[in-house]
Amino acid sequence: MFTGIVETLGTIRKKASSGQGLRLTIEADTKWSDLMPGESIAVNGACLTVADLSGSAFTVDVSPESIRRTTMGRINAGDKVNLERALRSTDRLGGHIVTGHIDATGVILSRQEQAAFTLFSIQIPKGFAKYVIEKGSIAVDGISLTVNDCHDSSFSVSIIPFTARHTTMGQRKTGDVVNIEFDIIGKYVEKLLLRGREDKAKDVKKGRISTEFLAKHGIV
Structure with a gap:
């Protein structure tokens, strides 16, 4: 389980086919001295298992189902990703309950720079709007965000400067595809x-x- 509070960014160092799936090698910007094989880690919101370690880099396997349902298949070497380790019982729940099980992908319809924040409008597939409520929580690429408003096939979120600097949302643009996890309570x-x-x-x-x-x- 996760909170949607991104701990650090990572860079995809290698992407390789592995049977019908993928194997990704990711170098975290922050070195975790206690990261262990077998741990769960959210990569752009998708819960994956650490398979191997090498210095500040780790390797994860991506299943065919994850490729189909998430943006993992679109990731390339050099891309930045959001990283969050699994929640510990002593951690603060600063965001909301995030499982790391992506429901669908969304497409950024627009990005508007405001005075003190950036407003994103994101399109979601048909049938998912019922899980989105105004002022409710939603995870976009693993980031816990508050819904500004919602429509039949889209919703909007505001990104503060801190979030823009410390997550991939600062680089997101119109047309980009993002992972979406709707609030599990709903x-x-x-x-x-x-x-x-x-x-x-x-x-x-x-x-x-x-x-x-x-x-x-x-x-x-």
């Missing part, structure tokens, strides 16, 4: 509500609930 609520409706429908179909039953219990 997804769980949706699942519970849908399951509840399905269970009720089954009960009605089986005759467990009738008009007489509802009247008897003061529901109708």
Whole structure:
């Protein structure tokens, strides 16, 4: 689990095919002396496992599913990426709960420089707008951000200068593709509500609930 607070940037030093997947070698700008093989690390928001270490660089394997669902397949040697290590029980939850399981990719529709911040408008695939609420949380390339406003197929976020300097968002431009993870709380609520409706429908179909039953219990 992660918080969406990027710890440091990294540079892709090598990209190689590995079966149907990929193997990426990443050099972190900050050297982590206690990083160990087997640890989870978020790379542009995608949860990956550290396979090997070499100085300040580490290697991760990217599965075909991750290539399909994220921007990992678009990354090239020399590209900068956002890095965050997994949350420890003693850490502050400065952002929001981020799983590192990317839901979809979005496309930057516009970038507007304002007086003290940068406003991004991001398009998302059909069917995902229901998970986006005004002033709610969303992870863009692993960065915990607050939604300014939302529409049927897009939303906007504001980036403060600190975030622009310390993450990849400072270099993002119109047309760039980014990883999107929607707030997990909303997804769980949706699942519970849908399951509840399905269970009720089954009960009605089986005759467990009738008009007489509802009247008897003061529901109708």
